[in-house]
Amino acid sequence: EPEVTQTPSHQVTQMGQEVILRCVPISNHLYFYWYRQILGQKVEFLVSFYNNEISEKSEIFDDQFSVERPDGSNFTLKIRSTKLEDSAMYFCASTYDRGQAGELFFGEGSRLTVL
Amino acid sequence: GESVGLHLPTLSVQEGDNSIINCAYSNSASDYFIWYKQESGKGPQFIIDIRSNMDKRQGQRVTVLLNKTVKHLSLQIAAxxxxxxxxxxxxxxxxxxxxxxxxxxxxxxxxx
Incomplete structure (x- = not known):
């Protein structure tokens, strides 16, 4: 069964450092997302991406965040200068159908720990 | 403002029983609702969805009920x-x- 894969599974970084989280969405999917989940809290939307551009972003997704699809398979989330409060599990998700905004396929997440 | 909340943080049931998980929402403009399951160490997994023009939808062992009058959503898991x-x-x-x-x-x- 096709799945969304994410790397790394866990990254520890110092405050102020840049981090890149990588995702390989399901191959025929067209819509890509990043969500995050701070430990013990809700899953929060960060950004959606379609046709090589951001289609929607939340207030969390400020100037320190960026997304990119550098080739036909990878989808990356970059955090330019990490802060302590960026520590969370970051989930990549994808979907094929524009109409089914809710039927997302999530990866297993990348845990980011900022020290 | 928008909010989606749950009534109970933990539900304990016996194997074979039916489970009912509840959810309240406050934004009457919402027109699409989804239930996800998250196992330990994994990402959320889609279970079932329902649009606001329906009040019930069934899947395999799961049923979602939507009550727009009181802005309430529930997930029923059989057995x-x-x-x-x-x-x-x-x-x-x-x-x-x-x-x-x-x-x-x-x-x-x-x-x-």
Missing amino acids: TQPGDSAVYFCAENLTGRRALTFGSGTRLQVQP
Whole structure:
């Protein structure tokens, strides 16, 4: 069964450092997302991406965040200068159908720990 | 403002019993609702969805009920199994938006 894969599974970084989280969405999917989940809290939307551009972003997704699809398979989330409060599990998700905004396929997440 | 919330943080049931997980939402503009299951160490997994023009939808062993009058959503799991043990999130979607707004989650514990 096709799945969304994410790397790394866990990254520890110092405050102020840049981090890149990588995702390989399901191959025929067209819509890509990043969500995050701070430990013990809700899953929060960060950004959606379609046709090589951001289609929607939340207030969390400020100037320190960026997304990119550098080739036909990878989808990356970059955090330019990490802060302590960026520590969370970051989930990549994808979907094929524009109409089914809710039927997302999530990866297993990348845990980011900022020290 | 928008909010999606859950009534109970933890639900413990006996194997074979039916489970009911509840969710309240406050934004009457929401027109699409989804239930996700999250097992430990994994990402959320889609279970079932329902649009606001319906009040009930059934899947395999799961049923979602939507009561728009009181802005309430529930997930019913029939014959609960140990493999159903997980955190369950409801989520809502607003017309024209890609973002899902998730609730805070209910942990379902299935006792053998």
